[in-house]
Amino acid sequence: MSSVTLNGIRKAFDGRVNAIEQLDLHIQDGEFFVLLGPSGCGKTTTLRCIAGLEEPDSGTLLLGQRAVADSRQGLFVAPEKRNIGMVFQNYALWPHLTVRQNVSYPLKVRSRLGTEQRQQVLQALELVGLHQHGERYPAELSGGQQQRVALARALVARPGLMLFDEPLSNMDAQLRIRLRQDLRRIHDELGYTAVYVTHDHAEALALADRIGVMNAGRLEQIGTPSEIFLTPRTRYVADFVGFENILPGRIDAARGERAQVALDGSDLAFTTANPAGLATGTPVWLALRAAQISALPIDHALPAQAQVLAGTVRHITYAGDRYLGEVDVQGQALAVTFALDTWGVAAHERGAVPGRSVHLLIQPDAALLLAVDAPAVAVTGAAA
Amino acid sequence: MTTNTLQTVTPSPGPLHWLAIQLARLSRQRVSARALLKGVWLTPFLGLIGVLFVWPLVMLVVGAFRSRAPFLPGEWTLSAWSVAFHNPGMLAAVWASIKIALVSTFAALVIAAALAFISERTSLWLRRAIMPSMLLVFVTPGIFYAIAFTQLANPWTGLVNDALRYAFDLPTPWLNVQGWWGIYTVLILKKVALSYLFIVGAFRALDSAQDEASYLCGAGPLRTFVRINLPSLAPALTSVALLGIIAGLQVFEPILILGGPDNIVVIATLLLNLLGGGAGPADYAQASILSSVFVAFVAVLYVLQLRVLGRKGYVSVSGKFSRTRLLPLRGVRTLVSGLVILFLLLSFALPLGALLFSSLQPYPGIYSGFSLARYSDVLSQPRVVEAIRVTLVLGVIVGAVVMTLAFSVTRLSQQMGRRSRAAVRFATLIPLAMPGVVTTVAISWAWLSLPAFASLYGSIWLVALALIVTAMPFASQIALSAISQIAPSLSEAARMSGAGPTQTFFEIVLALAAPSFIAGWFMSALMVSGNLEVPLLLKSPGVNTLAVITYNLQSAGDYSLAAALLMVLMAFSIALWLASLLTLWLFRRARHLNHHRHEQRALALASSTNPRF
Numbered sequence: 002m003s004s005v006t007l008n009g010i011r012k013a014f015d016g017r018v019n020a021i022e023q024l025d026l027h028i029q030d031g032e033f034f035v036l037l038g039p040s041g042c043g044k045t046t047t048l049r050c051i052a053g054l055e056e057p058d059s060g061t062l063l064l065g066q067r068a069v070a071d072s073r074q075g076l077f078v079a080p081e082k083r084n085i086g087m088v089f090q091n092y093a094l095w096p097h098l099t100v101r102q103n104v105s106y107p108l109k110v111r112s113r114l115g116t117e118q119r120q121q122v123l124q125a126l127e128l129v130g131l132h133q134h135g136e137r138y139p140a141e142l143s144g145g146q147q148q149r150v151a152l153a154r155a156l157v158a159r160p161g162l163m164l165f166d167e168p169l170s171n172m173d174a175q176l177r178i179r180l181r182q183d184l185r186r187i188h189d190e191l192g193y194t195a196v197y198v199t200h201d202h203a204e205a206l207a208l209a210d211r212i213g214v215m216n217a218g219r220l221e222q223i224g225t226p227s228e229i230f231l232t233p234r235t236r237y238v239a240d241f242v243g244f245e246n247i248l249p250g251r252i253d254a255a256r257g258e259r260a261q262v263a264l265d266g267s268d269l270a271f272t273t274a275n276p277a278g279l280a281t282g283t284p285v286w287l288a289l290r291a292a293q294i295s296a297l298p299i300d301h302a303l304p305a306q307a308q309v310l311a312g313t314v315r316h317i318t319y320a321g322d323r324y325l326g327e328v329d330v331q332g333q334a335l336a337v338t339f340a341l342d343t344w345g346v347a348a349h350e351r352g353a354v355p356g357r358s359v360h361l362l363i364q365p366d367a368a369l370l371l372a373v374d375a376p377a378v379a380v381t382g383a384a385a
Numbered sequence: 386m387t388t389n390t391l392q393t394v395t396p397s398p399g400p401l402h403w404l405a406i407q408l409a410r411l412s413r414q415r416v417s418a419r420a421l422l423k424g425v426w427l428t429p430f431l432g433l434i435g436v437l438f439v440w441p442l443v444m445l446v447v448g449a450f451r452s453r454a455p456f457l458p459g460e461w462t463l464s465a466w467s468v469a470f471h472n473p474g475m476l477a478a479v480w481a482s483i484k485i486a487l488v489s490t491f492a493a494l495v496i497a498a499a500l501a502f503i504s505e506r507t508s509l510w511l512r513r514a515i516m517p518s519m520l521l522v523f524v525t526p527g528i529f530y531a532i533a534f535t536q537l538a539n540p541w542t543g544l545v546n547d548a549l550r551y552a553f554d555l556p557t558p559w560l561n562v563q564g565w566w567g568i569y570t571v572l573i574l575k576k577v578a579l580s581y582l583f584i585v586g587a588f589r590a591l592d593s594a595q596d597e598a599s600y601l602c603g604a605g606p607l608r609t610f611v612r613i614n615l616p617s618l619a620p621a622l623t624s625v626a627l628l629g630i631i632a633g634l635q636v637f638e639p640i641l642i643l644g645g646p647d648n649i650v651v652i653a654t655l656l657l658n659l660l661g662g663g664a665g666p667a668d669y670a671q672a673s674i675l676s677s678v679f680v681a682f683v684a685v686l687y688v689l690q691l692r693v694l695g696r697k698g699y700v701s702v703s704g705k706f707s708r709t710r711l712l713p714l715r716g717v718r719t720l721v722s723g724l725v726i727l728f729l730l731l732s733f734a735l736p737l738g739a740l741l742f743s744s745l746q747p748y749p750g751i752y753s754g755f756s757l758a759r760y761s762d763v764l765s766q767p768r769v770v771e772a773i774r775v776t777l778v779l780g781v782i783v784g785a786v787v788m789t790l791a792f793s794v795t796r797l798s799q800q801m802g803r804r805s806r807a808a809v810r811f812a813t814l815i816p817l818a819m820p821g822v823v824t825t826v827a828i829s830w831a832w833l834s835l836p837a838f839a840s841l842y843g844s845i846w847l848v849a850l851a852l853i854v855t856a857m858p859f860a861s862q863i864a865l866s867a868i869s870q871i872a873p874s875l876s877e878a879a880r881m882s883g884a885g886p887t888q889t890f891f892e893i894v895l896a897l898a899a900p901s902f903i904a905g906w907f908m909s910a911l912m913v914s915g916n917l918e919v920p921l922l923l924k925s926p927g928v929n930t931l932a933v934i935t936y937n938l939q940s941a942g943d944y945s946l947a948a949a950l951l952m953v954l955m956a957f958s959i960a961l962w963l964a965s966l967l968t969l970w971l972f973r974r975a976r977h978l979n980h981h982r983h984e985q986r987a988l989a990l991a992s993s994t995n996p997r998f
Binding site: 090107164 | 872874875877878879880881882883884885886888893896897
C-alpha cells in the first residue's frame with residue numbers, strides 16, 4: 002500500500018498561467034481522497050502529476066517513502082515504473098483487444114502470464130461483474146460496462162495506489178450512483194489508496210474519506226465530507242458546496258463565541274456563532290443555505306426566541322419536496338424554502354405569490370461566518 | 386539577512402550536466418543511461434531529417450548566388466539575378482503557371498463542390514459511385530491522363546476526331562487536345578479528385594440539426610445551403626483552393642506531353658530546360674533563382690493557408706451520429722444524373738477505353754488488324770521487364786520506408802516541445818513547397834556535396850531517397866491524421882499499465898493505426914510508380930521506371946506501345962491495390978480469428994466446468 006506526499010508541486014503549461022501553484026498535500030495509506038473542483042481548477046493536472054503523465058516544474062512527489070519526482074535532482078520516474086492503476090474519464094479501452102486482453106495487459110507487460118495470472122484476470126473481472134464478457138470487444142459493451150472493464154484493468158496488477166479521473170462523468174445519473182457504490186465497496190475490500198478527481202460534490206460526499214477542494218491551482222480546503230459540506234471555511238468552498246446565500250457584511254459586536262453581523266447595504270443584522278473569534282469590525286461573508294431559512298405565512302404562529310424577518314416574495318418555483326423562493330428583506334434578496342408541511346402543495350392559495358408578505362424563520366446559529374481574507378489552505382479534520 | 390547560510394553548495398553545472406538535463410527534459414525520462422541513450426538515438430534521427438529535407442533547400446538558395454553549379458568551385462555573385470529579372474522567357478513561364486493554376490483550381494473546386502454535395506447531401510442513386518471513382522482518379526498517375534487524352538483527341542490520329550471524320554465526313558480535326566484545352570481538361574480532372582477528397586469530409590460533417598433549425602426558421606434548401614452550410618465549409622474550401630493553386634504552379638507531366646506543339650512553357654518545364662534536360666545549355670544559377678523565388682512564394686501561400694485554417698484544420702469524428710437528411714432532387718434528377726455520368730465517363734471510362742483501344746491498334750490511325758501484339762512487343766523488351774522490376778521494388782520499398790519514417794517522425798515529435806515539434810513537422814513539409822523538379826535538383830545538388838551520398842549517384846538508391854523525400858509530405862499527412870485520431874489516453878493507459886514508450890508505440894499506437902499505414906503504403910507506392918520527374922532528372926543509367934519508359938515511347942511517337950505499357954502500369958496498380966486490400970483483410974482476419982479462438986475456448990471451458998455463475 003502507498004501514501005502520497007506532494008511538497009511544493011508547481012506546474013505551468015507552455016509558460017502560461019499556472020495549472021498548479023505550490024501544492025502541499027499528504028494522502029494517507031488506504032485513504033479514499035477526493036479532489037473536488039470545477040473544470041480548470043488544476044485537479045486533473047494534480048492527478049496526472051501523481052500518475053507521471055505530467056512532469057511537475059518544481060517540487061517533490063513521494064509515493065510511500067519513494068521519491069518519484071524531484072525537480073531539484075532532475076528525478077522523474079516514468080509512469081510505467083510507478084505501479085499505479087488509473088481509470089480514465091473516457092475509459093481508454095483499446096478497441097483492438099478483447100475485454101480479457103485489455104484486462105490482462107498490465108500483467109502481460111510485466112511479462113508474467115501463468116495460470117495464477119489468468120486467475121487474477123478472472124478475479125478482477127468477477128470483482129466488477131463482467132467475467133462472462135471476457136471475449137467481447139469494448140465496442141460491444143455499454144458505457145457502464147466499459148468503465149467496469151477499465152476499473153478491472155487498473156486493479157488487476159494489485160497496485161497500492163489507484164487514480165480516478167472523473168470516471169463517472171460520462172454516465173447517466175442512475176448508473177453513476179450504482180457505480181459509485183461499487184467503487185467504494187471495491188476500495189473497502191481491497192484497501193488501496195485512492196485519489197479521485199470530480200466536479201460533482203454529491204459524488205465526493207458519497208465516496209471520500211477526505212475531500213480537497215481546489216480553486217485556481219490551489220487547495221482551498223481539506224477536510225472530511227461533513228466538514229466540507231457543513232462548515233466550509235471560505236466563500237469559494239461555501240459557494241461550491243451549494244450555499245445559496247453568501248452575503249457580504251461586517252462584525253458589529255463580538256461577544257465571546259457569538260457575534261452580531263451587519264449586512265452591507267441594508268439594515269439587516271444576524272446573530273450567529275463565531276467559533277473563530279473574529280474581532281469587531283472584521284469584514285466577513287455570511288453564508289446560509291436556503292434550507293435553513295423557512296418562509297412562513299404572515300398569520301402563522303412563530304416560535305419563541307427565534308430570529309424572524311419580514312419580507313416580500315419575489316418569485317417562487319416548485320422543487321418536488323418543497324418550494325424554493327426568493328424573498329426581499331429590506332432590499333436584500335434571500336433564497337429561502339417554502340416547506341410543503343406549512344404551505345401545502347397548492348402554496349399559492351396560502352399566499353406564496355410574488356408581491357405578498359411572508360415571515361422568514363432562520364435556524365439559530367445556522368449562518369456561517371467566513372473571513373474575507375481566509376487563508377488559502379484551511380486544513381481541518383484528521384490531518385490537521 | 387543571512388540567507389547565504391541556508392544555501393547548499395552545489396558544483397556549478399558543466400556543459401555535460403546541462404546536456405544531460407536537456408536530453409532528459411526532451412525525452413521526459415529520468416537522467417539515466419536510458420535517457421542518454423535515447424538522446425543519442427534522437428540526434429541521428431534529427432540529422433537524417435536535416436539531410437533529407439533541410440539541406441536541399443539550403444543548397445537551392447545558395448545556388449542562386451553562385452556562378453556555377455553548387456557542387457563545383459565557383460564565385461559568389463548576384464549577376465544571375467539581374468539576368469533573371471530581364472528574361473522574358475522566365476516571366477512568360479511564371480505567368481503561364483499562374484494562369485493554369487488559377488483557372489484549373491477554380492473550375493475544379495466548383496465541380497468538386499457540386500459532386501461532394503451530390504454524393505453527401507442528395508438521394509441520387511449514382512452518389513455511391515462518386516467516391517470510389519474519385520479515389521481511382523486521384524491515385525492514377527498524371528502521365529496516364531496526359532497520354533490517354535492524346536490518344537483520344539490529338540488532331541491527327543485522335544480516336545474522337547477519326548470517329549467524327551468517319552461518321553460526318555468532317556474535313557478538319559474537330560477536337561485538339563494538344564495545347565491549352567487539353568492541358569486544362571487533364572488538370573481539372575485530376576484536381577477535381579484532389580479537391581473532392583479534401584472537402585467531402587467537411588460536407589459529410591455538416592450537422593443536419595443545423596439544417597433542420599434553418600428549415601424551421603422558414604428557409605428553403607438553397608438558402609440554407611448558402612446561409613448556413615457554406616460558411617461552415619469556407620475553411621475547407623479556401624484551404625483546398627490554396628492547395629490547388631500550389632499544386633497548379635508545380636504542374637509538370639501534362640505540360641511536357643501536351644504543351645509541346647503550342648510551345649507552352651511553365652515554371653517546371655522551364656526548370657527542366659535550365660537544368661540541361663531540354664534543348665538549350667544548362668544555367669544552374671537561373672534555375673536556383675526561379676526555384677528559390679518559387680519556394681518563397683509558396684511559403685507565403687502556406688502561411689496564408691494556416692491563417693485561414695487556424696486550428697479548425699481537422700474535422701474530427703465526434704462519435705455522435707445524427708441521420709443526414711438527404712435532398713430528393715425531384716425535378717432535376719435526370720439532368721444531374723446525366724451530368725454526373727458525363728463527368729465519370731470523361732474522368733475514367735473514356736481515357737481508359739482510349740488507351741485500351743490504342744493498345745490493340747497496330748498503329749495510331751489504323752483501324753484494322755487489332756491484336757495483343759503491342760503487349761507482347763512491349764513486354765519482350767528487356768528494358769521494360771527491368772523497368773517493371775525497378776518500379777515494383779521502388780514502389781514497395783519507398784512506400785514502406787516513407788510510411789515508417791512518417792509515423793516515426795509524427796510519434797517522436799509528439800514527445801518534443803512545442804517549438805521543436807513544429808520545426809520537425811515543417812521540415813518534412815518542405816518538399817510540398819517545391820515542384821518535383823526543384824526537389825529533385827535540390828536533392829542531387831545537396832547530396833552530391835556530401836561524400837556519403839555522392840557515391841550513390843547513378844544508383845537506384847539515390848532515386849529511392851529522392852522519391853522518399855517527395856512522398857514524405859503526403860505520408861506525414863496520413864500519419865498525422867492516423868495518430869491524432871488515436872486518443873492520447875489510450876497510450877497513457879498503456880503507460881499506466883506498465884508498458885514503456887516503445888512497447889506502447891508498437892502494441893497500441895501502431896496496432897490501431899495499421900489500416901492507415903497499409904493504405905498510406907499503397908498510395909505512396911502508386912505515387913512513386915507514376916512519378917516522372919525524379920527518375921527523368923536524376924538520369925541514373927539503368928534505373929528506368931515504367932513512367933520514364935512510357936514517356937520515352939510517347940515522345941518517340943510509339944503511341945500504341947506507350948498505350949500498351951500504360952495498361953501494364955494500370956494492371957500493376959490494380960495488383961498493388963488488391964495486395965493492399967488483401968493485407969488489410971488478412972490483418973483484420975488475424976485479429977478476428979484470435980477473437981474467435983478465445984471464444985471457442987471459453988465456450989469449451991464453460992461447458993466442461995460447473996455452471997456456477
